[in-house]
């Protein structure tokens with residue numbers, strides 16, 4: 455048996471692949487096992503680069519835990535962040551703790567359950583996580599290191615000791631954990647008793663440690679939490695905290711040093727950076743993006759989520775100025791952004807407890823307000839990926855009809871609308887196809903008519919921005935068109951079945 459490292463940190467292939475862009479990661483993670491796994495793995499999840507028995511890229515959450523352990527007194531020789539392929543060499547007689555990060559250990563995330571309901575199979579992240587745990591279980595048999603699960607999906611199995619046992623997990627750390635990760639790991643190394651489930655700790659007033667190695671897809675946090683309180687969201691009650699410019703710039707520099715030039719600025723509400731409560735601060739965001747753009751070698755800057763209420767607080771000229779800084783050399787390039795609409799019905803919006811995020815002045819109906827903001831974003835060359843939640847308790851036919859008309863009214867815009875099936879955050883059963891009515895399918899199909907038109911175009915645009923070689927681009931496009939055909943037939947079939955159901 456080899457020596458291994460005392461502390462091994464790892465994550466499955468969906469989180470350690472060498473994606474060029476955030477969009478690649480999103481695309482890969484939203485696949486289901488009904489697509490040929492070997493082809494997907496090869497095409498969508500290129501194996502991450504490695505050096506000195508460690509992975510070059512790892513999910514940001516795991517990088518923060520690594521940084522917290524080093525800040526908490528562990529030495530770089532004691533802690534190794536590795537990919538699945540490196541586990542056999544990393545786990546050995548010295549190994550005492552194996553830390554695993556996952557966003558989807560049980561496949562309960564809303565996006566995953568939507569994809570499996572429509573496309574069949576199991577969610578890729580869940581399947582890959584299962585494969586990783588089997589690998590750890592096999593290698594750990596003669597080592598008996600303690601296995602600790604953390605990450606944004608840890609809550610999914612925290613209350614399920616049987617599932618943990620089945621997966622070979624001894625402890626679950628839930629939530630952000632920079633503050634107590636080192637203490638928990640130290641106790642485990644000393645073989646002191648540690649509860650099965652530990653609540654992670656972090657203190658916004660104490661600095662979040664800059665990462666020590668590159669993050670998958672060049673992601674760096676600019677804000678953490680959200681605090682707008684939507685009842686269906688896991689971070690609805692975590693107040694938004696903005697990271698200082700120095701930490702953000704340091705994280706970008708660490709990625710650049712590993713050859714990752716594209717940056718993804720993460721926040722649940724990009725346009726709220728530097729703001730207080732729900733109030734945006736355009737000057738602060740402009741200063742941040744300007745500073746990142748000034749760092750030599752920074753390529754395409756991507757963003758992730760935003761809220762309508764924050765977009766509304768920006769002038770058109772400010773939206774455009776930020777777009778141009780993000781896009782860099784080619785200002786004609788589109789910058790995609792996820793943005794929550796959830797429903798076009800004011801009644802339902804109130805009922806699902808999303809009123810705070812949808813705050814707006816005046817009495818403009820929510821659907822009209824969203825349409826206006828989406829058009830402003832499109833005008834400034836953003837590509838909105840709007841989300842709708844389908845099947846929330848209390849939803850009526852009139853809400854669905856209103857939302858359907860709303861989707862159809864956007865046919866002249868360059869955007870996508872993604873319907874996600876409601877899944878309760880308490881881990882209760884997500885909605886499945888048998889509970890969807892014909893009107894649900896009519897709405898889902900209207901959304902995908904837009905998506906089939908524009909998503910392949912967006913992906914092409916993004917890949918060109920990232921300099922993906924032509925042959926790979928063409929192969930992926932072919933695969934994409936195949937998937938569009940498959941999904942068109944699946945949607946038509948689900949709709950037909952729902953209509954025949956009594």
Ligand code: B12
Pocket residue numbers: 466468469476479480481483484485513514515516518519552553554555556557558562563564565566577579580602603604605606607627629630631632635654656670673675679687688689720721722758
């Ligand atoms: C970037 C991103 C992605 C990227 C990369 C994911 C990653 N984990 O790096 C990609 C595109 C691949 C992705 C995919 C998915 N994502 Co995502 N993603 C995000 C996003 C925007 C940022 C993640 C991040 O870097 N956060 C910052 C870091 C510092 O926080 P963190 O990862 O939570 O890490 C902290 C703790 O969790 C903990 N921790 C993390 N790892 C470990 C390990 C150990 C051992 C310990 C002790 C602690 C620990 O300590 C860290 C520091 O405090 C978040 C939203 C958000 N703002 O967090 C959604 C989010 C994590 N994603 C989410 C979802 C649902 C998914 C998908 C399931 C969607 C899908 N099917 O397509 C997949 C799952 C992929 C997977 N295998 O986990 C949900 C998770 C909620 C849930 N599962 O219930 C989130 C919270 C979005 C949301 N608001 O709903 N995602």
Ligand code: SF4
Pocket residue numbers: 680681682683684687688689690691722761794811
């Ligand atoms: S605005 Fe988005 S991130 Fe914030 S609580 Fe609502 S759904 Fe969650």
